[in-house]
Amino acid sequence: MRWFLVFPLLASLFLSSASLALTESDLPERLQARYTDLIAELRCVVCQNQSLAESSVPLAKDLRATVHDQLLEGKSDRQIKDYLVERYGEFVLYRPRLSLRTVFLWAVPPLLLIVGLFAILGARRRGKPSALNDSEQQRLAALLNSNQPSSNRTD
Amino acid sequence: MKYLLPAGLALVLMVVFAIGLTKDPYELPSALQDRPAPEFSLPTLANPAESWKTADLQGQVSLVNAWGSWCVTCLQEHDQLLSLANDHNVPVFGLNYRDDRGRALAWLKRLGNPYKTNGFDADGKVAIEWGVAKAPESFVVDKQGVVRMKITGAITAESLLDELLPFIRKLQQEGS
Numbered sequence: 001m002r003w004f005l006v007f008p009l010l011a012s013l014f015l016s017s018a019s020l021a022l023t024e025s026d027l028p029e030r031l032q033a034r035y036t037d038l039i040a041e042l043r044c045v046v047c048q049n050q051s052l053a054e055s056s057v058p059l060a061k062d063l064r065a066t067v068h069d070q071l072l073e074g075k076s077d078r079q080i081k082d083y084l085v086e087r088y089g090e091f092v093l094y095r096p097r098l099s100l101r102t103v104f105l106w107a108v109p110p111l112l113l114i115v116g117l118f119a120i121l122g123a124r125r126r127g128k129p130s131a132l133n134d135s136e137q138q139r140l141a142a143l144l145n146s147n148q149p150s151s152n153r154t155d
Numbered sequence: 156m157k158y159l160l161p162a163g164l165a166l167v168l169m170v171v172f173a174i175g176l177t178k179d180p181y182e183l184p185s186a187l188q189d190r191p192a193p194e195f196s197l198p199t200l201a202n203p204a205e206s207w208k209t210a211d212l213q214g215q216v217s218l219v220n221a222w223g224s225w226c227v228t229c230l231q232e233h234d235q236l237l238s239l240a241n242d243h244n245v246p247v248f249g250l251n252y253r254d255d256r257g258r259a260l261a262w263l264k265r266l267g268n269p270y271k272t273n274g275f276d277a278d279g280k281v282a283i284e285w286g287v288a289k290a291p292e293s294f295v296v297d298k299q300g301v302v303r304m305k306i307t308g309a310i311t312a313e314s315l316l317d318e319l320l321p322f323i324r325k326l327q328q329e330g331s
Binding site for chain 1: 283286289
């Protein structure tokens, strides 16, 4: 394997999806950063595994325009997100807000992580071999001292 | 015995995923559920001088249907809409969005027009107000102008008779 090829190949995978990002706009610089962040955080509800930054469907174009216009109007990030959630639901946010409805969504992964850690610790403790008892010690000594050639010795 | 816990968890996960497979990812709960229809005023498709607005939804149970002549799936439900309007006497309003006036009118002429009125939402802004993601989507609006049900995707003959119509009849009984 030509190792020097791996990095450019991997890089091209990531770069090709980045080139689809439709983050360019005519916004003044002070708003451009907020625009890019917002459209990366908002889900395209049509192509649901793409953000507004990546999706090229008409709805995504319209919603990017909405974000753009509201930024020019001076709305805050929170107001813009609220506007879209009011119309499309929490699902439109990639980072759902913490509320009674989303508390499970947020709590379950860390909980599973803790459960998993306990499971690993438990398995390790069970898996540790216990010390040999007396009869096993004698057998071990006998085997080590014996002159019989072992069938799986390779020398 | 030590396999019981992981096997049990795997089984639970399988059941959860199996249930998940039956769900449609496009059936997002409507953000408008049980809330008043959005404020809007649009020129009608037939006559730009006339308008169709939120207030027109008051006083009757109606179906607001988001569609476009560019929408292939809308062809599938068109017969259902005609049936709803003509056979079952339910007013159907159209939200014609991101469309071309000429093409939309020709489409209706060709296929039949179930709509009492069509709002012409050229830039799709009103469709965004309703939270429309893909056409066709339909909303059942009650007599007070509150959105009571959202249907994502085409209305089928079965869903019309089994779900939509009974629900509309139930709403029509309310407050009478």
